[in-house]
Amino acid sequence: MKLLVCISKTPDTTAKIAFTNGDTEFNEEGVQFIMNPYDEWYALVRALELKEAAGGSVTIINVGTSANDAVIRKGLAIGADDAVRIDADPKSSYFVAKQIAAYAADKEFDVVLTGKETIDFNGSEVGGMIAEALDMPFISYATHLEMDGNVAKITRDIEGGAEVAEVSTPFTLSASKGLAEQRIPNMKGIMMSKRKPLNVVAPVEISDPSKVVGYTLPDAKESVKLVDPENMTELVRLLHEEAKVI
Amino acid sequence: MVLVFAEQQKGKFKKATLEAITYGAKTAQLLNTTCAALVIGNAEGVDNLGVYGATKIYQINAEGLNDFDSQSYAAAIANAAKELGAKVIIMGHSSTGKSLLGRVAIRLEAGSVAGVNQLPSVEGGFKVNKNVFSGKAIATYELSSEVKVLSLMGNSLAPEEMGAAVAPEELSVDVPASRVKVLEAKTVDGEVPLPEAELVVSAGRGMKEPGNWGIIEDLAKSLGATTACSRPVADAGWRPHHEHVGQTGVAIRPNLYIAAGISGAIQHLAGVNRSKVIVVINKDPEAPFFKAADYGVVGDLFEVVPKLTAAINAYKAE
Numbered sequence: 105m106k107l108l109v110c111i112s113k114t115p116d117t118t119a120k121i122a123f124t125n126g127d128t129e130f131n132e133e134g135v136q137f138i139m140n141p142y143d144e145w146y147a148l149v150r151a152l153e154l155k156e157a158a159g160g161s162v163t164i165i166n167v168g169t170s171a172n173d174a175v176i177r178k179g180l181a182i183g184a185d186d187a188v189r190i191d192a193d194p195k196s197s198y199f200v201a202k203q204i205a206a207y208a209a210d211k212e213f214d215v216v217l218t219g220k221e222t223i224d225f226n227g228s229e230v231g232g233m234i235a236e237a238l239d240m241p242f243i244s245y246a247t248h249l250e251m252d253g254n255v256a257k258i259t260r261d262i263e264g265g266a267e268v269a270e271v272s273t274p275f276t277l278s279a280s281k282g283l284a285e286q287r288i289p290n291m292k293g294i295m296m297s298k299r300k301p302l303n304v305v306a307p308v309e310i311s312d313p314s315k316v317v318g319y320t321l322p323d324a325k326e327s328v329k330l331v332d333p334e335n336m337t338e339l340v341r342l343l344h345e346e347a348k349v350i
Numbered sequence: 351m352v353l354v355f356a357e358q359q360k361g362k363f364k365k366a367t368l369e370a371i372t373y374g375a376k377t378a379q380l381l382n383t384t385c386a387a388l389v390i391g392n393a394e395g396v397d398n399l400g401v402y403g404a405t406k407i408y409q410i411n412a413e414g415l416n417d418f419d420s421q422s423y424a425a426a427i428a429n430a431a432k433e434l435g436a437k438v439i440i441m442g443h444s445s446t447g448k449s450l451l452g453r454v455a456i457r458l459e460a461g462s463v464a465g466v467n468q469l470p471s472v473e474g475g476f477k478v479n480k481n482v483f484s485g486k487a488i489a490t491y492e493l494s495s496e497v498k499v500l501s502l503m504g505n506s507l508a509p510e511e512m513g514a515a516v517a518p519e520e521l522s523v524d525v526p527a528s529r530v531k532v533l534e535a536k537t538v539d540g541e542v543p544l545p546e547a548e549l550v551v552s553a554g555r556g557m558k559e560p561g562n563w564g565i566i567e568d569l570a571k572s573l574g575a576t577t578a579c580s581r582p583v584a585d586a587g588w589r590p591h592h593e594h595v596g597q598t599g600v601a602i603r604p605n606l607y608i609a610a611g612i613s614g615a616i617q618h619l620a621g622v623n624r625s626k627v628i629v630v631i632n633k634d635p636e637a638p639f640f641k642a643a644d645y646g647v648v649g650d651l652f653e654v655v656p657k658l659t660a661a662i663n664a665y666k667a668e
């Protein structure tokens with residue numbers, strides 16, 4: 105089975121969020137970057153498990169600059185066979201998806217996996233976009249996947265519950281919690297990752313219909329109003345009269 | 351024209367759909383155009399979408415749309431948008447909306463923004479805001495394509511009665527056959543799912559053990575709230591996984607979030623800090639959650655929570 109896993113780089117959740125260049129760009133100074141957890145823990149690991157069970161190959165792909173190479177190497181250390189980096193600085197999900205679809209168009213991947221969303225921009229868009237551009241079915245928010253030959257039985261999260269669907273390869277899915285268990289790269293994996301191929305390819309020409317033109321920080325929260333633990337009637341009054349939420 | 355995909359579940363429209371219609375109608379006003387609703391399949395109260403601002407209602411009934419499949423649904427919506435000449439397409443940021451948004455955008459070569467929380471500004475370019483970095487910042491997107499696709503974050507604006515009932519018209523569009531077979535759908539009936547809940551009562555490791563959750567359930571019941579929990583509690587199997595909120599769980603923005611015995615770790619806050627009002631009950635005055643809270647109660651939850659339940663019941667009885 106030929107598997108393609110889309111991986112992205114995000115600031116660690118604990119990173120300080122600040123902007124530069126007239127509040128039009130994220131300030132990367134001193135920020136620790138990680139592989140997006142949904143890509144690393146669930147999409148990549150489930151792809152590796154599928155390969156271990158049925159044979160084949162796992163390719164990871166990223167659209168980004170050479171600043172992403174450390175995160176890509178980590179994906180190789182966890183176990184991917186090879187990596188592709190499309191050398192561009194993406195400004196939108198549309199751009200990312202079009203680039204990945206252009207690369208994958210003639211490679212006959214059986215399954216394309218993405219994370220359910222990136223934890224910085226929370227778009228949840230790239231997976232569906234790739235699927236549309238490649239004319240594939242798309243199952244979002246997959247929490248469980250079993251393959252039987254080329255037929256997959258997938259459980260996915262829906263509002264207030266879950267749905268089980270059946271689909272044949274080729275298809276795209278986005279990975280949610282539950283799809284696999286996180287793997288920590290071991291020493292051997294890290295050593296081997298240095299020799300695995302990381303192919304840098306040029307982007308295709310795309311006119312990008314959207315971009316971020318500015319960032320603002322939310323209004324600072326007023327400091328907490330403490331209520332006497334003996335006086336819950338007062339809390340109820342505040343929630344009703346002041347906050348107007350009940 | 352602004353076209354709103356009016357999502358239904360089991361033949362019913364949820365509040366999120368009415369929010370999307372009102373958002374669409376207000377966006378249409380800004381753009382000096384009209385707002386239409388698009389319904390797939392049959393549902394109760396289709397005419398009523400007019401009350402919330404749609405001046406036209408189109409209904410598609412086609413084989414292949416009986417079960418949800420993002421590919422056939424996206425094709426139906428995009429083909430309808432082309433046929434009707436819609437320039438802005440709006441849907442809810444639900445699990446359905448999320449799996450459709452990107453597909454519709456690619457089909458229409460449209461710029462898209464997922465999870466907007468305010469009306470767009472249309473002077474000197476089409477710009478719209480959304481929360482990014484787990485609610486720690488707001489990004490303004492500019493969309494330059496002729497057609498734009500947006501998904502609306504739940505609870506961003508209230509549905510408004512701003513029109514009158516409208517009779518739906520049949521619309522027929524090409525829909526490709528679905529390649530996904532839905533085997534079963536399991537949803538909890540009767541309970542408001544977390545992402546849609548307006549009131550949420552949540553608890554964490556401060557509860558000590560799963561057998562103690564009765565007081566949280568009583569509080570939730572007194573308010574008509576949905577229950578949630580922190581991650582360690584779900585990981586330990588004390589509570590079902592769908593209750594887990596935070597960076598790796600569900601992200602929510604209810605009107606009221608009450609957290610008892612939760613320390614307020616950054617990964618927890620990532621999923622809840624967009625709530626309108628946060629109440630924190632914790633015995634440790636230094637718990638980080640108090641910094642993100644509107645109201646705080648420093649005390650033992652085993653005493654405070656039952657007192658709060660009693661106070662709410664007394665208030666409701668009045």
Ligand SMILES: Cc1cc2nc3c(=O)[nH]c(=O)nc-3n(C[C@H](O)[C@H](O)[C@H](O)COP(=O)(O)OP(=O)(O)OC[C@H]3O[C@@H](n4cnc5c(N)ncnc54)[C@H](O)[C@@H]3O)c2cc1C
Binds near residue numbers: 580598615631650
């Ligand atoms: C990558 C990553 C992702 C994560 N994702 C999530 C996520 O999505 N969601 C999430 O919740 N966590 C997440 N976590 C875990 C998170 O960092 C915290 O460990 C977790 O939120 C703590 O849960 P808690 O507040 O229930 O427990 P604790 O941190 O143990 O806090 C318990 C609190 O209860 C209080 N307490 C104890 N007894 C009482 C009492 N009798 N009365 C009142 N108060 C009492 C204590 O003072 C304390 O503040 C993640 C962690 C990582 C590393």
Ligand SMILES: Nc1ncnc2c1ncn2[C@@H]1O[C@H](COP(=O)(O)O)[C@@H](O)[C@H]1O
Binds near residue numbers: 142
């Ligand atoms: N720059 C990128 N390169 C490769 N894959 C990406 C990139 N950005 C996003 N993705 C993938 O798309 C998923 C959803 O991203 P998003 O739509 O931005 O929330 C992520 O979890 C990744 O799997």
